[in-house]
Amino acid sequence: MPFALTEPGRHGAVLAAVNRQAEAEGLAPGMRLADARALLPRLAAAEARPAHDRRGLERLALWSHRFTPCCAVDGGDGLLLDIAGAAHLFGGEAAMAAEVEARIAGLGFEARTGLADTPGAAWALARFGGEGRRIAAPGETAAALGPLPVEALRIAPGDAHLLRRLGVATIGAVDALPRPSLARRFGRGEQSGAVLERLDRALGRRPDPVASLPAPPACLARLAFPEPLTELAGLESALARLMEDLCASLERDGLGARTLSLLFCRADGGTARRSVSTARATRDGAHLQRLFEGRIETVDPGFGIDVMALHAVRAEPLAPGQLRLAEGGRGGGGGGLGPLIDRLQARLGEGSVSRLEAVESHLPERAERRMAPGREGTAWPVRPGLPQRPFRLFDRPEPVDAIAELPDGPPALFTWRRLRRRVVRAEGPERIEPEWWTGGADRDPRDYYRVEDMEGRRYWLFRAGLYRDVGSKGPPRWYIHGLFG
Amino acid sequence: MLPVSPRKDSAGLAALRRRVALLERRTAIAAEEEEARAAEDWRPGLDVLDGALPERGLAVGGLHEAAGAEAGDGPAAAAFLAALLSRLERRDGRRAVLVCQSRTSPFGRLYGPGWRGLGLEPADLLLLSARRDRDVAWAMEEGLRSASLAAVLGEVESLDFTLSRRLALAARESLTPALLLRRDGLGPASAAFSRWRVAALPPDRELAPDAIRGPGQADRADPFDEAAPGLPRWRLDLLRCRGGRPVTSTVEWNRETGDFSVAAPLADRPAAPRAAARRPALAQAAG
Numbered sequence A: 001m002p003f004a005l006t007e008p009g010r011h012g013a014v015l016a017a018v019n020r021q022a023e024a025e026g027l028a029p030g031m032r033l034a035d036a037r038a039l040l041p042r043l044a045a046a047e048a049r050p051a052h053d054r055r056g057l058e059r060l061a062l063w064s065h066r067f068t069p070c071c072a073v074d075g076g077d078g079l080l081l082d083i084a085g086a087a088h089l090f091g092g093e094a095a096m097a098a099e100v101e102a103r104i105a106g107l108g109f110e111a112r113t114g115l116a117d118t119p120g121a122a123w124a125l126a127r128f129g130g131e132g133r134r135i136a137a138p139g140e141t142a143a144a145l146g147p148l149p150v151e152a153l154r155i156a157p158g159d160a161h162l163l164r165r166l167g168v169a170t171i172g173a174v175d176a177l178p179r180p181s182l183a184r185r186f187g188r189g190e191q192s193g194a195v196l197e198r199l200d201r202a203l204g205r206r207p208d209p210v211a212s213l214p215a216p217p218a219c220l221a222r223l224a225f226p227e228p229l230t231e232l233a234g235l236e237s238a239l240a241r242l243m244e245d246l247c248a249s250l251e252r253d254g255l256g257a258r259t260l261s262l263l264f265c266r267a268d269g270g271t272a273r274r275s276v277s278t279a280r281a282t283r284d285g286a287h288l289q290r291l292f293e294g295r296i297e298t299v300d301p302g303f304g305i306d307v308m309a310l311h312a313v314r315a316e317p318l319a320p321g322q323l324r325l326a327e328g329g330r331g332g333g334g335g336g337l338g339p340l341i342d343r344l345q346a347r348l349g350e351g352s353v354s355r356l357e358a359v360e361s362h363l364p365e366r367a368e369r370r371m372a373p374g375r376e377g378t379a380w381p382v383r384p385g386l387p388q389r390p391f392r393l394f395d396r397p398e399p400v401d402a403i404a405e406l407p408d409g410p411p412a413l414f415t416w417r418r419l420r421r422r423v424v425r426a427e428g429p430e431r432i433e434p435e436w437w438t439g440g441a442d443r444d445p446r447d448y449y450r451v452e453d454m455e456g457r458r459y460w461l462f463r464a465g466l467y468r469d470v471g472s473k474g475p476p477r478w479y480i481h482g483l484f485g
Numbered sequence B: 001m002l003p004v005s006p007r008k009d010s011a012g013l014a015a016l017r018r019r020v021a022l023l024e025r026r027t028a029i030a031a032e033e034e035e036a037r038a039a040e041d042w043r044p045g046l047d048v049l050d051g052a053l054p055e056r057g058l059a060v061g062g063l064h065e066a067a068g069a070e071a072g073d074g075p076a077a078a079a080f081l082a083a084l085l086s087r088l089e090r091r092d093g094r095r096a097v098l099v100c101q102s103r104t105s106p107f108g109r110l111y112g113p114g115w116r117g118l119g120l121e122p123a124d125l126l127l128l129s130a131r132r133d134r135d136v137a138w139a140m141e142e143g144l145r146s147a148s149l150a151a152v153l154g155e156v157e158s159l160d161f162t163l164s165r166r167l168a169l170a171a172r173e174s175l176t177p178a179l180l181l182r183r184d185g186l187g188p189a190s191a192a193f194s195r196w197r198v199a200a201l202p203p204d205r206e207l208a209p210d211a212i213r214g215p216g217q218a219d220r221a222d223p224f225d226e227a228a229p230g231l232p233r234w235r236l237d238l239l240r241c242r243g244g245r246p247v248t249s250t251v252e253w254n255r256e257t258g259d260f261s262v263a264a265p266l267a268d269r270p271a272a273p274r275a276a277a278r279r280p281a282l283a284q285a286a287g
Helices: A020-024 A033-039 A050-066 A093-106 A119-128 A141-145 A157-165 A171-176 A179-186 A189-202 A232-253 A285-291 A337-348 A467-473 B010-035 B047-052 B071-086 B112-117 B133-146 B161-174 B280-286
Strands: A003-009 A012-018 A044-047 A070-074 A078-082 A219-229 A255-266 A271-282 A305-317 A353-358 A368-371 A392-404 A411-416 A419-432 A446-453 A458-464 A477-484 B063-068 B097-102 B125-130 B151-156 B178-182 B194-200 B233-241 B247-254 B259-262
Touching: A003 A020, A003 A033, A012 A033, A012 A044, A050 A070, A050 A078, A050 A093, A050 A255, A050 A271, A050 A305, A078 A119, A119 A141, A119 A189, A141 A171, A157 A189, A171 A189, A179 A189, A219 A232, A219 A255, A232 A255, A232 A285, A232 A305, A255 A285, A271 A285, A271 A305, A271 A337, A285 A337, A337 A353, A337 B125, A337 B133, A353 B112, A392 A458, A411 A458, A411 A477, A419 A458, A477 B071, B047 B233, B047 B247, B063 B071, B063 B161, B071 B151, B071 B178, B071 B194, B071 B233, B071 B247, B097 B133, B125 B133, B133 B151, B133 B161, B133 B178, B161 B178
Parallel strands: A003 A044, B063 B178, B063 B194, B097 B125, B097 B151, B151 B178
Antiparallel strands: A003 A012, A070 A078, A219 A305, A255 A271, A255 A305, A353 A368, A353 B125, A392 A411, A392 A477, A411 A419, A419 A446, A446 A458, A458 A477, B194 B233, B233 B247, B247 B259
16 A cells, blocks of 8 residues: 655655655655645655654664664664674674674565764765665775766765756766866865765765764673573573673673673563673673672563673773782682672662762761771871761751750750750860852851750751840751760 | 390480480580580680589680670670670681671660770771671671681670571681671571670669869869769670579679679779789780
C-alpha cells in the first residue's frame, strides 16, 4: 500500500518521505500532497513527526554501541560509527557492514552502510554508492568517490545544481578541475570554498571535525553471544571474561582504569549501561569485578542479551609494579584501602565515603571540609589554645527554647526535643563573629556555651544575635549545635 | 575385642560423648580467643575494668558494643567507644578508621575538630554515610574484611544476631576491632565480645546557685573554673565479656591524657591516682 509522510509546505502539505510502493507509482519527496493524491488517489498519508524520528534515531545510535563505542546521530537520517579497531571483531569490514545491515533489518528498518577512511566519504558511499561498491579500501577513497555524483559531497543543492550546469557531474570531475578555475566559475569565492572544503574533507586532505562523536574509550572488550543470555549467572561469567580481556589490554598499554562502563545490548534492541569508578587507577580484575556486584541484577535482560561490552572510559597510566596497592594489612585480605573505598562507593553511591580536612576558619561548620577519599589525608594541626569542641555536630543547628538568668549569661534552663534540661555547669561565652570576608557580614555573631545538665549530658549551645540589636533584629535566639560525650 | 552392646551402655556413652564435646568446644573457644588476639594487649587501663576482662584484655579481633542506658546517653556511649579506640595500639601501619553512620543519626555527625579534641587524628577517618542500618552493617563488614583498617566504628539503631555474628567473624578474621554504638539499647542477643552500657553521670556536687557566672569570662577554657563542666563522668556496666565477668564502675574520662579514673563518689575525697600508661594513639599522633 503506497504511503507517504507529509510536512507543511507553503502551498499546503508536501510529501516528506514515501515508501517503496509510492515511489514505484512515481511519487517523490517534495511533491505537494494534492498533486500526489491526484496521481494516486489511494495514497495513505500521515504527518511527519521529526522530533519522534530524531528520538528513534538517537535510540538507534545507543543501540549501535554494540558495534563500537563511538556512535553518533548524523543528520536527520544517518548514524555515524567510528569503527577504527572494531572491524576485526566481526571478521573484517565487509562482514561488519553486512552484520550492521542485517541487525538493523532485524529491528524492522532498512539501512545502507558506507565505509571509508573519512566520515564524508562514508556518508557519500552509504547514500550514493551503488550495490556492492559501498566500501572504500584504505587509501582508495578518491577512486571510490570518483564516479559518485556531486550531490554526494554533501554540498548545498544550489551548488550541486551549478556544478551540473557547468557540466561537472561527478566528484572525480570536480577533483580534476584546476582549483583557481573552479573558484572563477563559481564567481563568488566562498561558495567554491565550501565545495572545495567538502571535497578535501571527504578525501581526507583536511581534518573533518565531527564534534558529535564521543572520544573512544582507552580500552575495551566486547563479547557477542550466539544465544542471547537471560540468566544472571551467564552475564556474570561473561563479565569475568570481558574483565580478563580488558585487564590484559590495560596491562599491555600500561594503563589502569578509573571508570568502567559495562554495556548490555538486548536482542530486541534495548540497551542498558552500568558504570563504576575507582579511587585510584587499577587493573586488578577481581577487584573491578567485585565493584559490579549487585549492579548486574538490576539489568532487565528482556528476551536476552546478545552483546556485552566493557569500556575503560577513563584510564590513567599505571606502572607494571603498581598492581597491588595494599596498605599493610594481613596478607591475602581484601587488599588495601583503595579497593575498599571503591567497593563502598560502588554500592552506596559516589560521595558516600569522604575524608575530613582541616580548614582555617572560626566558624565551626567551616572548620572542616569533606574531600574525596582517594588521597591520603594530611595530619590536622594541633591548636592548644582552642576551647573544647563537640565531637558530634548538627549540620543545621537546632533551635532550642532557653531561659537565661542574665541577658548575657549562659542559659539556666533549655528545652530541646521536647525535654526540659536544667543547666548545672556552663562555660563561656566564646564569641564567634561571622566571617564578613566570605559574605556573612549580615549574619549575627554567636556566643557559644559548653553546658552540662542535671543528668551529666553535655551540649554546645549558642546564642545568635545581640541584645543591643533587639530593636532591629528581634531578641537573640538559642540553638544547639553539637554534643559532647 | 569384646562385643559391646550399644543399648546397654548407651547412657554412659552419651555422657562420655557430651564430655568430649564439651572439651572440644572449650578448646575451640580457647583457640578462637587466641586467634582474636593481637601482639599487644588492649585494655581500658583502669584496674576495676581490667580485672573483669580476660587476662589479655579486650579482643582486638572482636565486636564491641556500647549503648546508652537511656536514649539521651547515646553520645556518652559514643564517646566511650572513642575512648576505647584511643587506647588501641595501631599495628602494621594500619591507621585509617572507618566510621559508618546513617544520615539520620539523632546525635548529629562526627565532627573533626572535636574528634581531634578526643586525642584522635581526624585525618585518619574515613567517613561513610549510608541511608539505612543495613547498609551501615554491610559497610562495616566490608571494612573489617579489607584488613587494612585500624578499626571500624559504626552506629546503628539496632542489629540482629545474624548481622552481629557476621561482624564478629569478620573482625576476628582480619584482626580488626569493630566498635558499634547501638541506639536502641542492647538487644537480647549478640555475638559481641564485650557489651557495655554507658550512662552519663551528673557533676559530683552542687554549686552555689550564683556560681554559674554571667559574661565577662575569658574565651579560653579556665581549668580552675569550677562552674565549667568537668571531666565526663560515666557509669559503665560491662554486661558481658567473653572470658571475663560483668562489672559496674563509675569512671571519669580524661581526654587529654587518655586515661580512665575512678570517679570519686564524695566531693572531698582526693582524686584517684591516674594510670601511668601513655596512650599509644596520642603518642603516634604527636610523632
